[in-house]
Amino acid sequence: MKKTRTLLFKLFIVFLVLGAGYLIYLDARITSTFTDKMWELPAKVYARPLELFAGADIKPDDLAYELEVLGYRKVAHTRKPGQVARNRSRFEIYTRGFGFPGEREPARRVLVELGPTKVQSITEEGRAVDLMRLDPAQIGGIYPTHGEDRVLVRLDAVPETLRQGLLAVEDQRFYQHWGFSITGIARAAYSNMVSGRVVAGGSTITQQLVKNYYLSPERTILRKVNELLMAVLLELHYDKDQILESYINEVYLGQEGRRAIHGFALAARHYFDTPLEQLGLHQQALLVGMIKGPSLYNPRRNPERATQRRNVVLDVMVAEGVISEEHAMVAKAMPLDLNRAPSIRDTFPAYLDLVRRQLRIEYRDEQLTQEGLRIFTAFDPLLQRQLERSTQAVMSQLDKSGELETASIVTRLDSGEVAALVGGRRFSYAGFNRALDARRPAGSLLKPAVYLAALEQSDKYTLASVLSDTAFTVPRPQGEPWQPRNFDRMEHGDVLLYQALAHSYNLATARLGMDLGIDSVADMLRRLGIEHAVPEVPALTLGAGEYSPLDMAVLYQTIAAGGFRSPLRSIRDVVDARGVPEKRYELLYDRQVSLQATYLLQYALLEVMQNGTGRSGRAALPEWMTAAGKSGTTNDGRDSWFAGFSGDLMAVTWMGRDDNGGTGLTGSTGALKLWSHFMARSSKRGLNYNMPEGxxxxxxxxxxxxxxxxxxxxxxxxxxxxxxxxxxxxxxxxxxxxxxxxxxxxxxx
Known part of the structure; x- marks a missing residue:
């Protein structure tokens, strides 16, 4: 008997030590991660803000579209932020205001008067407004692998009726208990015993927070024990307001595709497109009611069930003295008042892919998915819409089978910022990004590098130099000799240098490249921005190698900028979760080619559009629009390219098949059609051809x-x-x- 008592005592000590150790483990787990989890926020990616001023180039329908993607509600008369009243070309806009890096744009009601293509005037209470910016559209986020998204809000910014309504429905004794409720547990135990399985948990807000932060959703006795212990430990270390604030920011309130909606602030934006502090009582009650079952009471899928649940919450708020019966009656009479505007968030995966790649040069994945960074980009929703429309219109004409693919990149000529990007025919498909990863021979798109290398040697070559467009053979140590041919299989004899480029004569170009030296051509490609290795073989003069549309955009941006090379930027600013600027991506550039030589090359590229291989595209542009560019076609018509620029935009377009099969298209019959369709509808300025000194x-x-x-x-x-x-x-x-x-x-x- 004595031995038994001794053994039991020892076992008790062992269990006590193990239990104490386990509590220490749970305590350490909570104290070491709770604060971090409060600030675990994905990065948010924003488009450029639309700037409005008298004389700004924008059509009334484009402004209407911008406001639509921003979620502004159409009303007869604006009364609160996020509303717009339109009467043809007259817009009354109540802006939301926005915290930009270094400054804040205030919320205000303005009257914007537009003509057919420009802003005529902007006034606020009768006073002229020189410049204003709309809030930028959020076009995506960089989420952790579990896809959670949230917007942090401080407890003192939460409406009092929402706080009290939450406690009335979810945890009436929140400020009295130690993390768990005996009556709640007893009630849950009775329900489980009656049903014969675990159907209720009796969890307090603290327990729910612990489950969301640390535990799995499975209903087991062990998990419930852990939940209870950790809830008590959490209450020992943090005060009630901290716990409630964390819960308000963490609670799960629905799903948007792979993106999980967490917290009341994000849910307010998602379901109502309204800041949390501006929610009406009927909207607050709906969000509180959704906690019980975000899918079951989803107001978009189950509006009747959601309305019933909202009204139950209002009744509880009346019973607990949070609101009066009169207030509840008014709230019950309100519609669900959901945000019905189409969202553009996460529908531009190809552009977001570029943003992520450029961010990861300087930021770790953990920073991008947990620190709540705000990424301000150069993305232009209006240009993107037109690029997608042009792509859809032209591709449907050229290929109805769906086998032909395409990719396009648009940059701002003055800054090198990437403003729009299409990675394939399925714009919202987050798959293979052809704009960045499709690597193909560039054909004649590389020829300007050959001619620029020649024009730098102004003592030897001018635009009027005579080149021989006749057949020749280059012997190779191994394999067959290289014998280039013209696309039309003809020889054109003596031609002037600018004509050879304008008409894309292969023989004249290859001869010129061989005279310059392949190493000189390769060097020019590197100076223009091609950073990866190129094959230093004679065929390089006619586009041999593998290049992405992004490579070609870098090359043509340098040419369009007069020989100044700058990295193509998608990001303007990065701001941390507290609004403190982290990094500003300034415009950086360095001269790689003389201005005079680049100017002469631009003349030849203008001739391409006037009388050369791009003349069919010139006919599709407005008469006033001066543009320069170059087409490209690879062997057997596998790749169709066009790259060109006006006075404000540069764009590169590629067409081809993913299986590298023939397309039956040249650069002029394929990519040029899409390029010119887009530029005719998007560019606002023709190329300003100012002659430099010399x-x-x-x-x-x-x-x-x-x-x-x-x-x-x-x-x-x-x-x-x-x-x-x-x-x-x-x-x-x-x-x-x-x-x-x-x-x-x-x-x-």
Missing amino acids: IEVATVDSSNGYRTGTGCPNARSVPFVAGTEPRRKTNCSAKKSGIRDWFQSLFGD
Whole structure:
């Protein structure tokens, strides 16, 4: 007997030690992670804010679309933030205000008057407004693997009726108990005993928070014991207001695809598109009621059930003295008042992919998914909408089978910011991002690098230099000799340098590249922005290698910027969860090619659009729009490319098949159609062709490159580096002629 008591005592001591150790483990788990979990927030990604001022280029329908994607509600007269009243070209907007990096745009009611294409005036209470910014649209987030999303709110910012209503429904003795409720447990135990299984938990708000933070949702006795112990420990370390605030920010309130909606603040935005502090009583009661079953009482899928649950919550609030019967009666008479505006959040996976890749150069995944960073980007919803519309319209004409794929990138000419991006025909499909990862031969899209390398040597090459477009053979140590051919299988004899590029003659280009040296061509590609290795073989002159649309966007952005190379940026600013700026992505650039040589190349690219392989695209553009560009086609029509720029935008478009099969398209019959369709509807300025110092214009005979007189046969105005104009002249003197070539027309009268 004595031995038995001794054994039992020892077992008791062992269990006591183990129990104490387990409590210490649970306590350490809570104290080491609770504060961190309170601040575990995904990064939010925002589009550019729309700036409005008198003279701003925007059409009434575009402003209406911008307000629609921002979730502004259409009303007869605005009374609170987030509303708009439109009467044709007259917009009364009650802005929400927004905290931008370094400054805050206030919420205010403004009157915006528009003409057909521009803002005419902006007033606030009769006073002119020089400049205003709408709040930026959230276009996505960078979530942890479990997909949770939340917006933090401080307890003192939560409406008092919402706080008291929550306690009345979920935990009436919250401020009296020690983390658990004896009566709640007894009530749950009775329900479970009657049903023969675990159907109720009797959990307090503290226990629910512990379950959400630390435990699995399974209903077992062991989990309930852990939940109770950890609830008591949590109450020992943190005060009631801290626990309630954490619960308000953590509680699960629904699902949007793979994105889990946590916390009342995010739910207020998600279901009503209204800040938490501006919710009506009927909206507060609905969110409180949804805690019992976010899917069961989802107001979008089950509006009648959600309304019944909301009214039950209002009755409880009356019974507990939170609100009066009159207030409840009014709230019950209200509709659900849900946000019905279409959301653009997370519907641009290709652009968000670019943002993530650029962020991960400097940020760890944990920072992006837990620290609540706010990422401000250059994404333009209006340009993106038009790029998608153009893609859909042109691709449906070219290919109804769905086998042809495409990708496009649009940048701002003055900043190198990526404003819009399409990674494939299925715009919202988060799969293979062809804009960044489809690596294909670029064909003639690489030819400008060859000609730019030549034009840098102004003592040897000018736009009027004569090139030989005749067949030749390059022997190779191993394998068959290289014998380039023109697309039309013809030879064109002697042609001027700018003509060879404009008409994309392979033979003349390959000869020029061989004369320059393949190493010079490869060096020029690196200077223009191609960072990966290129094959230093003769075929490089005609586009050999593997390049993504992003590679080509970098290259053509450098050309469009006059030889200044800058990294293509999608991100403008990064701000932490407290609104403190972390990093500003400034415009960085360095000169890689002389301005004069780049200017001469731009002339040849303008000629592409006027009289060369891009002339069909020029016909699709408005008459006032001056644009430069280059088409590209690879062997057997596997890839169709076009890259070009106007005065404000640069865009690159690729078309091809994922299986690398033939498309039957050239750069002009495929990618150019999409490019010109987009640019005609999006660009606001033609290319401003200002001649830099050291450039002079001479009139030459386009048939031989000789100097000739204005008005003579084949006379063309061509720019030259000063002192490099042709020395040989024709016998024709200047004549009076009312006909001007396109280059002269750029400079007006």
